Amino acid sequence: MTDARWLDPEERQAWLALLAVTTLLPGSLDGTLQRQGRLTLFDYTVLAMLSEAEGRCLPMSELASRTYSSLSRLSHVVKKLEQRGWVARSQSREDARVTTAALTEDGYAAIERLAPCHVESVRQTIFDGLDRRDVADMERIGKKIVQRLEPTSWVLREPRLNS
Template identity: 85%
Template sequence: MTDARWLDPEERQAWLALLAVTTLLPGNLDGALQRQGRLTLFDYHVLAMLSEAEDRSLPMSELASRTYSSLSRLSHVVKKLEQRGWVARRQSSEDARVTTAVLTGEGFAAIEQMAPGHVGSVRQAVFDGLDHRDVADLERIGKKIVQQLEPSSWVLREPRINS
């Protein structure tokens, strides 16, 4: 016998639900973005993080943190976005060892154009079926899981935006 801590029936059902979400949601949102702008969800996320940053720029290491990716994966995607004219890489004026990703005007215009459709897809896929309490629970639970996976995560440091 093993010393495994097996999931109880309630944990198993929660795990299967989470697994289904993590499997189905990216493909659903990727599909909508592919039709709209030939982007993946990750590509869009990179553009979105840059669009929300001060001066629309971030050091590559910070952008990797905000997009939960490795520097090599991020570098590959930034190169693809550079080829479209949406992102530029620049040497930091404060530290020559630091490379900064900058959202171009063309990139900002592209994300501005895609954002309404993307938000509509997110709303339809996730939020239309939830009430305010569900949304608060989703945030609370998601942050707890992220805390276990990535304790220094940007999402845990980001202040909540109240509207």
């Protein structure tokens, strides 16, 4: 027998709830995006991160960080988005070793078209069932978990909008 630090009943219930969310949520949000634009949640997240970046452009390494992705996974998805005319890759002007991804005008039009439906899906799936304290708790707890998983995550550096 090992000296495992078993979960107590409350921890087990919290873990099972988190596991259910992390398992069910992507599929639920993917479904809406698939119907609206033949995109996955990850595809949409790539477009959204580029749309929010200064100049709608990011180095691939920064885009990978913001999408919690490996460079190889991101490269595959960016290639798919390039084929749709929504993203363009190029060499950085500042450093030739760096590849940047930029949202095209067609890509920006796609994110503008998809965003209202996506945010409504997020609202119905998550936020309509929570009160303001739940939302604050979700942010607080989520950031604590992210801190342990990815201490340099950009989400930990993001300022609160209403602080």
